[in-house]
Amino acid sequence: MNELKLHVDDLFKKYKDHRDIAELKEEILGNLEAKVSHLVAEGEDEKSAVAKAKSSITNIDDLIDSNIPIKINQFIYKSYQIVFLYFIVAWIITIPFTIVGIGIIVNFMLLLVVFVLFVINLFLRKTLNPERNGRLNIVSFIRIKKVIWLLWFLFIFIILGCITAILFGSNIWFARPIHLEGPYQFGVLVARYALPFISIIIPLIFTTWGKIIPQFEVGEQHE
Incomplete structure (x- = not known):
């Protein structure tokens, strides 16, 4: 059996x-x-x-009873802190990417997002009632998480294809060799290809949310 x-x-x-x-x-x-x-x-x-x-x-x-009872405000606040943490990490990671123009823009935008999230965090800490309960549809959440991961893989595939076409399209079309003039140009090239992967924080956030749900289910004791 x-x-x-x-x-x-x-x-x-x-x-x-x-x-x-x-x-x-x-x-x-x-x-x-x-x-x-x-x-x-x-x-x-x-x-x-x-x-x-x-x-x-x-x-x-x-x-499955997909609508599970949870301490909804505690879950919301913890989820928000996870978002805040991931964006701080993303901002720190993008600092070396400021060697390229788009890297400067992305790093600055992430810094603005971190600042806004910090202000919202102060507001939520004072206003959310931690004892409020609610229900979460776990089946719908799991489906959304899968869609987010699928969209992210699709985004990466498209964006890397576009970068390759822009940088090396003519070389590929006319079968010309690709030349890199020194380590700086190589570093810029690596940065352009690596920068889109910062977006992985979005599906990772959803995955982390899914992992913390059991901590806030009503009726369970957690350390």
């Missing part, structure tokens, strides 16, 4: 960090094992019975 357990684990892999899941997993696994035993008792060979049991349930989204 190990194959059934692996199947159930795969069904629940995106919900593994959320409470009340273990009980539902055990229930579904028990139902599948009972189904296999029933099919085998009727003369089905075990391999075929396991395959039929697995095919009988391929998605458990409808079985």
Whole structure:
């Protein structure tokens, strides 16, 4: 029955960090094992019975209570702090990229964003009621996170293609060799290609938000 357990684990892999899941997993696994035993008792060979049991349930989204109760304001404030931290890190990382014109602009814009986020942080600290509860649709959140990652990969693919076309389009078209005149030009080239990857903070923020959700679920005790 190990194959059934692996199947159930795969069904629940995106919900593994959320409470009340273990009980539902055990229930579904028990139902599948009972189904296999029933099919085998009727003369089905075990391999075929396991395959039929697995095919009988391929998605458990409808079985999950996707709206989970959480301390919503505490989650919002913690999420905001995560955004603040990521933008500070992004600003620091872009400092070396000021060797190129666009790097100066990006670094300055990130500094402005950090300043605005700091002001908002002071406001939220004074106004948010930490005891207010709410509900979060975890299924929708997971879907949004996947879309954000997909859009980021698409953005990187397009932007790197555009950079290559702008810098080396004529060389590629006319099959001319590419020459770099010294380490400075090489550094500028690396900066132009590396700078777009700063945008990875956006999907990373969503991923980190997903990881902290269990800390704020109502009814659990956390250190």
